[in-house]
Amino acid sequence: MLQTAQRSAKSKTKKAAPLHERFLEAFRWMLLARTLEEKLVSLYRGGLITGGVYIGKGQEAISVACGLFLQKGDIFAPLIRDQAGRSAFGEPLLDVTRTYLGSRLGPMRGRDGNIHRGHPRKNELAMISHLGAMISVTVGALLAKRFKGEKNFVGLASIGEGGMQTGSFHEGMNIAAVEQVPLVVVATNNHYAYSTPNDREFACHDLVDRALGYGFEGYSLDGTDLAACLDVIGSAVKRARAGRPPQLVVASVLRLSGHGEHDDASYVTEEIKQQPFARDCLKVAEQTIIDLNLSDAETLAEWRKHAAAQVDEAIASAQKEPAPEGDKEDWCALSTRDLVDSFE
Amino acid sequence: MSITYLEAIREAQAKLLRDDERVFIYGQDVGGTFGGAFKATKGLAKEFPGRVLNTPISEDAIVGTAIGAAMQGMRPIVEMQFADFSSIALNQILNNAGTHHWRTGMPVPITVRLPSGGTKGSGPFHSQSMESIYAHYPGLIVMTPATVEDAYTMLIEAVAIDDPVIYCEHKYLYYHLKADKLPEKGLPTGRARIAREGRDLTIVSYSAMVQESLAAAEELAREGFEVEVVDLRTVKPLDTDTVLASVARTGRLLCVGESFPWGGATAEVIARVTSQGFHLLDAAPQRLNAKDTPIPYHPNLWSAHRPNAQHIATKARALLRE
Numbered sequence: 001m002l003q004t005a006q007r008s009a010k011s012k013t014k015k016a017a018p019l020h021e022r023f024l025e026a027f028r029w030m031l032l033a034r035t036l037e038e039k040l041v042s043l044y045r046g047g048l049i050t051g052g053v054y055i056g057k058g059q060e061a062i063s064v065a066c067g068l069f070l071q072k073g074d075i076f077a078p079l080i081r082d083q084a085g086r087s088a089f090g091e092p093l094l095d096v097t098r099t100y101l102g103s104r105l106g107p108m109r110g111r112d113g114n115i116h117r118g119h120p121r122k123n124e125l126a127m128i129s130h131l132g133a134m135i136s137v138t139v140g141a142l143l144a145k146r147f148k149g150e151k152n153f154v155g156l157a158s159i160g161e162g163g164m165q166t167g168s169f170h171e172g173m174n175i176a177a178v179e180q181v182p183l184v185v186v187a188t189n190n191h192y193a194y195s196t197p198n199d200r201e202f203a204c205h206d207l208v209d210r211a212l213g214y215g216f217e218g219y220s221l222d223g224t225d226l227a228a229c230l231d232v233i234g235s236a237v238k239r240a241r242a243g244r245p246p247q248l249v250v251a252s253v254l255r256l257s258g259h260g261e262h263d264d265a266s267y268v269t270e271e272i273k274q275q276p277f278a279r280d281c282l283k284v285a286e287q288t289i290i291d292l293n294l295s296d297a298e299t300l301a302e303w304r305k306h307a308a309a310q311v312d313e314a315i316a317s318a319q320k321e322p323a324p325e326g327d328k329e330d331w332c333a334l335s336t337r338d339l340v341d342s343f344e
Numbered sequence: 345m346s347i348t349y350l351e352a353i354r355e356a357q358a359k360l361l362r363d364d365e366r367v368f369i370y371g372q373d374v375g376g377t378f379g380g381a382f383k384a385t386k387g388l389a390k391e392f393p394g395r396v397l398n399t400p401i402s403e404d405a406i407v408g409t410a411i412g413a414a415m416q417g418m419r420p421i422v423e424m425q426f427a428d429f430s431s432i433a434l435n436q437i438l439n440n441a442g443t444h445h446w447r448t449g450m451p452v453p454i455t456v457r458l459p460s461g462g463t464k465g466s467g468p469f470h471s472q473s474m475e476s477i478y479a480h481y482p483g484l485i486v487m488t489p490a491t492v493e494d495a496y497t498m499l500i501e502a503v504a505i506d507d508p509v510i511y512c513e514h515k516y517l518y519y520h521l522k523a524d525k526l527p528e529k530g531l532p533t534g535r536a537r538i539a540r541e542g543r544d545l546t547i548v549s550y551s552a553m554v555q556e557s558l559a560a561a562e563e564l565a566r567e568g569f570e571v572e573v574v575d576l577r578t579v580k581p582l583d584t585d586t587v588l589a590s591v592a593r594t595g596r597l598l599c600v601g602e603s604f605p606w607g608g609a610t611a612e613v614i615a616r617v618t619s620q621g622f623h624l625l626d627a628a629p630q631r632l633n634a635k636d637t638p639i640p641y642h643p644n645l646w647s648a649h650r651p652n653a654q655h656i657a658t659k660a661r662a663l664l665r666e
C-alpha cells in the first residue's frame with residue numbers, strides 16, 4: 001500500500017534535541033559550504049573563475065541532510081546546489097576548488113567544470129547538465145547492486161522543481177518504482193527555475209502529490225529548518241534502506257542567490273522574499289544553536305575560522321597547480337585506445 | 345543446420361548471459377514468454393531468470409538505468425524496440441554515456457541494440473538508420489554488421505568492449521540472411537572486410553547495403569566489370585586504411601548507405617578518401633543514399649526511396665564509364 005503522507009513541517013519537527021550532535025555536525029558542513037561558495041563568488045567576481053559559479057545559498061540545510069545519512073556503498077547523485085551535501089558525503093574541498101579553478105589535477109582535469117563534477121568510483125555521480133537525466137542513472141546503479149547481491153544500500157538523487165518537469169525525470173521516477181529500488185529523491189522547490197516562477201512551471205496543487213502517482217511515498221518539508229531536514233530526509237533514507245518503496249521529499253525554500261553568479265535575480269519579487277520559506281536556513285540553524293544553548297559563541301566563531309582556513313587552503317593549493325594544456329591533452333573519448341577513430 | 349541473422353543475435357545473447365554474470369538484457373517486451381518484438385530474446389528470460397527484464401516505454405530511463413548499472417560493473421544490453429525510438433534516448437546515449445569516460449575517467453560499457461533500417465510497409469517511424477547520428481558524437485563505437493557471422497561475433501565483442509557500443513542490426517537481414525554455422529571468432533572490431541574482390545571499382549558499404557552492393561556487383565560482373573565491395577563492419581571507428589587500399593587498386597569509389605543523404609557515414613568515407621587519397625582516384629567519388637524525405641510506407645515508394653541493387657548498379661555503371 002502506497003500512500004502520500006503529507007505532513008506539515010511543524011507537526012513533526014522536534015527541535016534539534018536529542019539529536020543535537022548531528023545537528024551541530026550538519027551545521028558545520030553548512031557553514032563550510034557557505035564559506036566556500038562565498039569565496040568562489042568573490043573569485044568569480046575577480047575574474048579568476050572561467051565559466052559560471054552556481055551556489056546553494058539557502059539550500060544548505062536540505063543538501064547537507066542529503067549527504068549526511070548516506071553510508072559507504074550508497075549512491076549520491078547531487079545537482080546544482082548541493083555543495084553542503086557533497087561535502088557531507090565525503091567530497092574533498094580540493095575537488096571543488098580544482099574543478100572551479102581548472103586544475104589539471106582535479107577529478108575533471110579541465111574537461112568539465114564547476115558543478116559538473118563527481119567521483120563515480122566513489123559513488124558520487126557526475127551530473128550532466130540535462131536535468132532529470134541522473135534519476136535513472138541512480139536507479140541503474142542500485143539495480144546493479146541488487147544484481148551483485150549487495151545489501152543495505154540506498155541511492156539519493158537531487159532535483160529542483162524545474163528539473164521535475166522534464167520527461168527524463170518522469171521516466172526515471174516511474175522506472176525507479178517499477179524496479180522498486182531503494183531510492184530517495186529530494187526535490188527542492190526554490191520557487192524559481194532560473195527566472196521562471198512556479199506558476200509557469202507546473203499547475204498541480206502540490207508537487208508532493210505526484211509521489212502517489214509514481215508509486216513513491218511522499219513527504220513535504222520546510223527546507224529552512226535544519227532539524228526538519230535531518231528528520232524528514234533521514235527518515236526517508238532509513239525507510240528506503242529498510243525496503244520501503246522509493247521516497248520523494250519535496251522541500252520548500254527560496255533560492256537566496258541568482259541562478260548563477262552572472263544573474264542578479266532582479267525578477268525575484270519582494271513579496272516572495274517575505275514568505276516564511278525565504279528565511280536563510282543557516283541563520284535559522286545558528287539561532288537554534290544559540291536558543292537551545294547547543295554551543296557557545298566562542299565555539300561558533302572558532303568553527304567559522306576553521307571553515308575559512310580550510311577553504312583558503314583548498315583554494316591556495318588549487319591555484320598553484322598546473323592548468324591543462326591543449327597539446328598535452330590526449331583528446332581521446334574512448335577508454336579502448338585501439339578503437340579510437342583517427343582523423344587526419 | 346542453417347542459422348539466420350536474427351538467430352545469431354539471439355545466440356550471441358544466450359552465450360553472453362551464460363558466460364558472463366555481469367550481463368543482463370533490458371528493454372521493452374524482451375522478457376516473459378514473449379522475447380521481444382522481433383524475438384531476438386526468445387526463451388532467454390526462461391533460461392536466465394531475472395536477467396532479461398521488461399521495461400516501461402521509457403527509452404531515456406532504460407538507457408539511463410543501463411548507464412548506472414554499467415558504472416557499478418554490470419554489462420547491460422539494451423534492446424530498443426526499433427532504432428527510431430532511440431531518438432528518445434539520445435540524451436542519455438550522447439551526453440551521458442558518450443561523455444562519461446572523457447569527463448570522469450570511468451567508461452560506461454553499455455551495448456544498445458538498434459533494430460534498424462527499412463522493411464516494406466514500416467513507414468517513417470519504424471525504418472530508420474541512425475548510425476550516422478551516433479557516429480557523429482564522440483565517445484561511442486558504432487557497429488553495423490552485414491552478415492550472420494558478424495551479427496554473432498560483433499555482438500559478443502560489443503559487450504566485451506569497455507566503452508558504449510551502438511549495435512545497429514538490420515531488420516531486413518533478420519530473416520533474409522542465413523549461414524551454416526556460427527564462427528568462434530571474427531575480424532577485430534574496427535577492421536573492414538573485403539566482401540568481394542575486384543579491380544574496376546570500389547563500393548564501400550555497411551549493414552544491409554552490403555548485400556545490395558554484392559548483388560549489384562554480380563550484375564555488373566555479367567557485363568564484364570570487376571567490382572570490389574568493402575564492408576565497413578563498424579562505421580566508427582572507420583577503417584580508412586582498408587578503404588584507401590581498395591581505392592588504390594580500383595581508382596574508383598562509390599559509397600552506399602541506407603540512411604538519409606545529408607552528411608553521414610558515406611560522406612565521411614568520401615571526405616577521407618579525397619583528402620588522404622586524392623591521387624588514387626581516376627574519377628570523382630560518388631555516393632548513394634536514401635532520399636531526403638521521411639521513409640515512405642507503401643512498398644512502391646519504399647523501394648524507390650532506398651538504394652537497392654539496381655540503383656547501385658546504375659550508379660556504378662555511370663562511374664565506370666567516366
Ligand SMILES: Cc1ncc(C[n+]2csc(CCOP(=O)(O)OP(=O)(O)O)c2C)c(N)n1
Nearest residue numbers: 080129130131160161162163190192193194
Ligand atoms: C533539460 C535542461 N533544460 C534546460 C537546462 C538549463 N537550465 C539549467 S538550470 C535551469 C533551472 C533549473 O531549475 P530547478 O530545476 O528548479 O533548479 P534550481 O536551479 O532552481 O536549483 C535551467 C533551465 C538544463 N540544464 N537542462
